Amino acid sequence: MGDEVYSDLMRELKEGEYVFTGELEPEKAGNVNEPIRMAKELKGLVVACNVTDNPQSFAYVNSMAASYKIQEEAGMECVYQLRCADRNRMALLSDVLGAGTLGLKNILALAGDHVSLGDTPDAKPVFDLDSTTLIKMIRTVVDEGKDLGGNEIEDPPKLHVGGAAAPGAAHLKAEVAKVRRKIKAGVEYLQTQVVYYTDVLDKFFDELGNVDTPVLVGIFPARTFGQADFFDKFVAGVDVPPDYLEAMRKTKEIKDKEKRKEEVDRVNVEFFTGFLEHLKGTPAAGCHMMAVGYPRIIPELKKIME
Amino acid sequence: MIAQEQKPMEEILGYLDGKQKVVVMGCGGCATFYGTGDKKAVNDMAEKLTKEGKSVTKIILPLGISACEIDMSAAYLVKNRTALENSDALLMMSCGDGVQVVTEYTDETMGITKEVIPANDALGLVGGGPTKFKETCQSCGMCELGKTAGICPLTACGKGLMNGPCGGVREDDKCEVDPDKDCAWVKIYKRMEKLGDIKRFEQINDPHQWSKAKRPRLFEIEKEVNPVAMMLGSLPAYLPLLGRPKIEEK
Ligand code: SF4
Numbered sequence: 001m002g003d004e005v006y007s008d009l010m011r012e013l014k015e016g017e018y019v020f021t022g023e024l025e026p027e028k029a030g031n032v033n034e035p036i037r038m039a040k041e042l043k044g045l046v047v048a049c050n051v052t053d054n055p056q057s058f059a060y061v062n063s064m065a066a067s068y069k070i071q072e073e074a075g076m077e078c079v080y081q082l083r084c085a086d087r088n089r090m091a092l093l094s095d096v097l098g099a100g101t102l103g104l105k106n107i108l109a110l111a112g113d114h115v116s117l118g119d120t121p122d123a124k125p126v127f128d129l130d131s132t133t134l135i136k137m138i139r140t141v142v143d144e145g146k147d148l149g150g151n152e153i154e155d156p157p158k159l160h161v162g163g164a165a166a167p168g169a170a171h172l173k174a175e176v177a178k179v180r181r182k183i184k185a186g187v188e189y190l191q192t193q194v195v196y197y198t199d200v201l202d203k204f205f206d207e208l209g210n211v212d213t214p215v216l217v218g219i220f221p222a223r224t225f226g227q228a229d230f231f232d233k234f235v236a237g238v239d240v241p242p243d244y245l246e247a248m249r250k251t252k253e254i255k256d257k258e259k260r261k262e263e264v265d266r267v268n269v270e271f272f273t274g275f276l277e278h279l280k281g282t283p284a285a286g287c288h289m290m291a292v293g294y295p296r297i298i299p300e301l302k303k304i305m306e
Numbered sequence: 307m308i309a310q311e312q313k314p315m316e317e318i319l320g321y322l323d324g325k326q327k328v329v330v331m332g333c334g335g336c337a338t339f340y341g342t343g344d345k346k347a348v349n350d351m352a353e354k355l356t357k358e359g360k361s362v363t364k365i366i367l368p369l370g371i372s373a374c375e376i377d378m379s380a381a382y383l384v385k386n387r388t389a390l391e392n393s394d395a396l397l398m399m400s401c402g403d404g405v406q407v408v409t410e411y412t413d414e415t416m417g418i419t420k421e422v423i424p425a426n427d428a429l430g431l432v433g434g435g436p437t438k439f440k441e442t443c444q445s446c447g448m449c450e451l452g453k454t455a456g457i458c459p460l461t462a463c464g465k466g467l468m469n470g471p472c473g474g475v476r477e478d479d480k481c482e483v484d485p486d487k488d489c490a491w492v493k494i495y496k497r498m499e500k501l502g503d504i505k506r507f508e509q510i511n512d513p514h515q516w517s518k519a520k521r522p523r524l525f526e527i528e529k530e531v532n533p534v535a536m537m538l539g540s541l542p543a544y545l546p547l548l549g550r551p552k553i554e555e556k
């Protein structure tokens with residue numbers, strides 16, 4: 001990792017603060033009004049927000065365009081997610097240079113879900129690079145001002161690159177060995193896939209051992225039963241606990257909208273209190289709160305961490 | 307071998323609409339193994355087309371004579387020159403290679419230009435057998451197996467990642483893309499573990515050099531081979547086949 005600090009996220013990580021990041025999801029629309037609105041609500045609660053890139057291979061507003069608009073209009077620092085599924089190495093390089101040009105400061109380099117799982121299943125999957133080689137490419141671009149072919153880049157972009165880790169991976173040893181490859185490639189921080197079980201988290205940190213790379217643990221307080229159910233059914237490598245799922249399902253029965261909201265918040269606070277208390281005792285550098293469209297829960301959860 | 311299956315009959319008949327005289331040509335290579343171009347397949351096809359009122363000439367290639375190896379298959383084309391000249395279409399029961407190699411030869415060398423129709427869909431380079439086959443190599447032109455414990459990540463990994471596994475490995479180490487398939491990268495991990503060389507799994511593999519697969523690829527070998535002499539000369543070497551082991555298929 002270089003010593004340079006280009007973003008608030010990296011500054012907080014370097015200063016050893018307990019870091020909170022959030023998540024914003026551009027939609028299938030010709031604007032990003034909703035993520036901008038959410039970003040405004042999240043200001044002050046998280047240091048930066050990830051902006052998803054075609055999550056689950058559903059094609060939405062380009063995450064670079066969305067990140068730029070969100071930074072400009074909401075003043076929220078973004079973690080621009082960039083996946084290999086849809087772009088070859090040339091397009092990825094162009095996008096990294098584009099991100100620098102637009103003043104984006106953090107990239108999260110991802111392989112991405114396979115296109116066949118999304119809403120455009122006949123698309124040709126690309127995966128010309130993978131998360132590790134994308135991380136390495138970005139570090140070479142930023143630190144050495146060179147692209148993959150060794151060509152000089154004038155005034156290289158100044159940004160940080162993060163990567164993902166999946167503590168719930170079916171084969172944890174292979175997953176962690178892959179994470180070590182990302183660390184060798186120069187990844188500057190890791191954000192994990194959503195974790196619900198404390199023992200899953202402990203096993204992951206045990207297997208990972210002592211590393212300098214800060215790890216932000218992903219949690220997903222669901223706003224509705226539907227969100228939790230979708231995660232359980234469709235998000236690779238994530239198991240939602242049946243008790244939590246059941247408690248969320250019951251909230252559907254509450255007719256009064258306000259009362260239902262209160263109950264959803266109560267279920268989340270109750271479930272995550274134990275988890276977050278446990279998180280304090282792990283080597284995690286912070287928490288990535290994927291509360292998509294659910295900013296009101298974040299102050300509640302942060303309270304637990306104080 | 308090139309796996310293949312026959313197209314639906316309606317599709318084939320659609321192509322042959324208005325074509326009365328049809329030459330049906332098989333293939334003694336891969337298509338014979340897959341039952342899509344062997345003697346029986348050609349006979350069955352001829353029967354179906356005859357029932358549809360077509361007049362059919364059959365060109366059957368014996369085992370070992372591949373349609374795509376023009377040095378061998380040309381003899382069978384030349385022998386059927388008249389039928390080809392008089393036909394309205396040539397129906398090829400081979401992979402797309404066989405179709406195109408034969409078309410080029412009839413067009414350019416024999417001076418016979420006819421409508422050519424594929425009877426099969428080629429499904430990729432596969433290995434295995436006798437009844438179950440698996441795609442394991444896509445002939446990328448720059449083999450990476452030396453880095454990946456002999457398992458091809460470009461082909462066996464659903465995403466073709468050079469540095470896996472991805473975050474989507476399912477229960478029982480199955481692939482994110484298809485729960486019926488094993489995650490290639492977990493297999494690579496387990497094989498490296500068995501080889502006692504798990505540190506190798508942490509090495510970063512460079513991006514694959516796709517420039518080696520610039521299409522279409524043309525290829526030349528230095529020495530011409532005589533396939534007929536080779537086949538006859540190696541007859542004794544086929545003897546072990548008489549005691550061949552029974553393959554247990556998983
Ligand atoms: S790397 Fe894979 S596709 Fe390429 S030659 Fe080797 S086995 Fe075949």
Ligand code: SF4
Nearest residue numbers: 463472481482489490
């Ligand atoms: S689960 Fe394994 S084989 Fe499937 S795409 Fe991911 S890394 Fe590749």
